Amino acid sequence: MTYVVTENCIKCKYTDCVEVCPVDCFYEGENFLVINPDECIDCGVCEPECPAEAIKPDTEPGLEDWLKLNADLSVSWPNITRKRDAPPDAKEWDGKPGKLPLLSQEPGEGD
Numbered sequence: 001m002t003y004v005v006t007e008n009c010i011k012c013k014y015t016d017c018v019e020v021c022p023v024d025c026f027y028e029g030e031n032f033l034v035i036n037p038d039e040c041i042d043c044g045v046c047e048p049e050c051p052a053e054a055i056k057p058d059t060e061p062g063l064e065d066w067l068k069l070n071a072d073l074s075v076s077w078p079n080i081t082r083k084r085d086a087p088p089d090a091k092e093w094d095g096k097p098g099k100l101p102l103l104s105q106e107p108g109e110g111d
């Protein structure tokens with residue numbers, strides 16, 4: 001199994017998760033983060049750190065599409081291990097449904 005980043009991270013991107021990961025397997029897009037499922041050691045420490053509750057174990061039902069998205073994007077986006085300021089409007093987007101169409105495929109800055 002692995003952990004995956006899901007919809008509520010989109011446009012929130014608080015990055016609290018990245019500093020606790022023992023294997024540095026978070027990758028940064030323009031407005032979203034993903035976990036590389038091949039590198040994740042399933043420790044679960046990141047899950048409670050996410051203020052947006054966007055990180056889930058892939059054992060939860062219905063996360064197949066998110067798992068594929070994390071796997072695909074993590075190989076083309078840069079690694080991020082250091083927390084950065086969230087976008088200024090992150091709070092406004094937290095919890096909003098239907099954010100998937102807003103997911104940017106563009107890479108973020110990385111470390």
Ligand code: SF4
Nearest residue numbers: 009013014015017050
């Ligand atoms: S803490 Fe949550 S919202 Fe923030 S970047 Fe990580 S997964 Fe996304």
Ligand code: SF4
Nearest residue numbers: 021040041043044046
């Ligand atoms: S479950 Fe552990 S290894 Fe996997 S992304 Fe979270 S902190 Fe990193």
